[in-house]
Amino acid sequence: MDVKERILTECDTLFCRYGIKSVTMDDIARHLGISKKTIYQHFKDKSDLVYQLIDNRLQSQMCIIDENSQVATNAVEEIYLSVTQMQHLLSNTHVMLFYDLQKYHPDAWLLFKRFREKCLYDKVYANLERGIKEGYFRTEMNLEIITMMRVEQIDVAFNQSLHPDSKHSVLQVMVELTEHYLYGICNAKGYKMIEKLKQNTEANKLQ
Template sequence: MPIEMKERIVKGAEEFFLSYGVKIITMDEIARNLGISKKTIYQYYKDKNELVCEVMNNHLKEREQSYLQIADLAADPIDELIKLSEYIRDSFRNINSIILFEVERYFPKAYKNWVDHKEKCLKGYIVDILNKGKIQGLFRQDINVEMIARLRIEEIQLGFNIAVFPPLQFPIQELQMQFIDYFLHGICTLKGHKLINQYKKIQEED
C-alpha cells in the first residue's frame, strides 16, 4: 500500500505539472486532486522540491525505456531519428511549454537530473545512431558525432524556449518536426537523402 500510494502521488503530481506548469501548482491542489490529505503527501515527500525531483526522475526513466523500444522498432538510423523526434513531439503534445523553463529556474536539483539525463543517456543514444548511420553510408563520414549529437539535443531544447519560439505562433509539435527535417538533410549522404524522400513519399526528380 505505501508503494502504491507513493506511485499515485507521483503520477498525480506529474499530470498536474505537465498540464499547468510546475511553479503554479501547490501541494494542496495535488492533494485535493488525488482525494487525499496534504499530510499524506508529506509522509512521502518532505517538500515540493523533493516531489518535483521524484516526478522528474520517474519521467526520465520512462523516456529511457522508450528509447530502447524505438531502437528495437526502427528500420534504420534515419527511421530511428525520425521515430525519436516523433516520440518527443507526441510526448509533449499536451504539455505546458513553460515547464522546462520553470524547472530550470525554480527547481535546480530536478533540472540537474534532466541535464544529467541529456548528457549520459540521450546524447549517448544519439551518438550510437549517428555512428550506425555512418557505417551504413547514410550519414556523412566527416560529421563529428559528439558535436552533432549535442547540437541535436540543444536543438530539441531550443524548441521550448518561449522567448525564441512563442508557442502560439510556433506549435511545439510542428517545430520539432521541422527541426528533425532540417537536421537530417544536413547530415545525410545522397543515399540517406534518397531514403528520407522514401519516408516522406517524395517523388525524386530525374
C-alpha cells in the same frame, strides 16, 4: 498502484496540463482526494516531488529510446520514431512546464541537463555511427561535433528562456530542428529514406 506511484502519476497529469508553478500542494491533495499530510509522508516538499517525477520520466524516456533503437529498421527511422514519440509526449504538455522546471526547480532541471549531456549524447553518437554503417549518413562528418550540435539543438527547443516570446511551441521547434539536422547528416540514400518516411507519416495521418 501504491500511494506514492499514484501521486506521481496524477501530478504528471496536472503539471502537463497546467504547468508546475500554478499547481499547489493543496491542488494536488484535492485532486487526489487525500490529505497533504499523506503527500508529505512520501515527499519532503513540492521540489522533492518534482525531482522524483522528473527522475521517473527520464528513466521511462531512456527505455523508450532504447526500444526505438531496437525496433527501427535503420538509423533514419530511429530518429523519426523518437520525434513521433516526442510529439505524443509534448502534445499534452503545458507550454510553461519546462520554463517552470528551469526557474523554480533547479535540482530537477539539473537532472534533466545531466540526462541530456550524458545519456542523449551517447544515443545520438551511436545513431550517427549506425547511420554511417548502414549507408544513410555522410561519412566525412566529425561525429563528436555533430553529436554536440544535436544535443544543443534539443536544449534550444526545451530551454524557453532562450525564446520566451516565441509563438512556436517546444514541439514545433523540435520538429523543425530535427528536419534540419536530418538533411544535414544524410547522403542521397538518406534523403530517399527521409522522403519515404515522410510519405508514410502523411499516409498514416489520412487513415
